Amino acid sequence: MKQNVDFGFGCMRLPLLTAEESDSFDYENINKIFDRFLEKGFTYFDTAYTYHGYHGEEAVRKALVERHARDSFKLATKMPLRDFKDADDMDKIFSEQLEHCGVSYFDYYLLHNMGTNVYEKCKKYDAFGFAAKKKAEGKIRNIGMSFHDTPELLDEILSKYGEMLDFIQLQVNYADWEQTNVQSRRCIDVVRKYKKPVTVMEPCKGGTLVNLPKEAEDILKSKRPNSSSASWALRFAASQYGVTRVLSGMNSIEQVEDNTDTFLNFEPITEIEQKLLNNVKEIIEKNTPIPCTGCSYCTHGCPKGIAIPEYFALFNNISQITGSFSSQAVYYNNIALKHGKASECIECGQCEKACPQHLPIRKYLKDVKEKFEAGSSFPVRK
Ligand code: SF4
Ligand code: SF4
Incomplete structure (x- = not known):
């Protein structure tokens, strides 16, 4: 039986x-939600330099660090490899992070969003050695890496730098388990080979596995009427061998109560339940043509300020939804008043380099344009 998986508060949303x-x-x-999380006996908070338009660490300082004793929580943040x-x-950013967070050390420090687009830069400037040096100085307790790329690259990195890493953060959820862009299962297999603990991010796939299509929700409710969709997703992630911590972004007391209860009364996913999740996954795929998690990593470098997610x-x-899409078109119009429209994309490809899900964003924007701009009766920004 799988037990003792820690649960962490993801501070991206x-x-x-x-x-x-x-x-x-x-x-x-x-x-309120940070306090309740601590009251329920959990201590791990995960933020990053880039979250909330580079202000996420500051929010964690104000709501957590300045209101609770340093030894009552564990803080994780990340070096922005893209930036x-x-x-x-790197040294300058690290000093800023200590200041933003109001701490003298980080319990966990990750190289953020490792992948093909930043790996060469990390080798050139020895990002792994940098983190190891900070650890030796006592400013980092555990070094990790959040990873969004192929199992082959993960294997290569761990074969070279695995000794320096205390844990690996992976996107693991039942929808992405065999998904070709993410390959959760194969990535977890690689980490197991190197005997490193896995911290799971995006167990609910940016909310996709919380707000399920009704048909999918009914399947899960028929088995466990009182369990939320989120609890199924969290249990799936925490049931995988090698996983020692699962993170979830929460933004209401109800979510904190539900998610923490899932871990306090943890029950691994059974074989029968796994079959139900496979059915749910198929329904989700049918209903979600663009598998975007809403992380916004793509918007930072977009020269046209397009509101991609x-x-x-x-x-x-x-x-x-069936029938009229008028309300979605109204939203589109409102967003397009302040941001670039889908049709303003100049196809520079910046966004695709940043997307952890490796989505063909330029192609999808054409679909969006087709749907919302072609022949639309709703005016958009000229
Ligand atoms: S390809 Fe289009 S959406 Fe992507 S960054 Fe360039 S202009 Fe923006
Ligand atoms: S397109 Fe990619 S980078 Fe942009 S929000 Fe979606 S998943 Fe994140």
């Missing part, structure tokens, strides 16, 4: 006062 402003933190709510320019810049969510919504 904290409650906001205004959805359009990624740093308009709703501290009243954030304080650092050279070795000196928002447009993809609207596109997916249309495929899940």
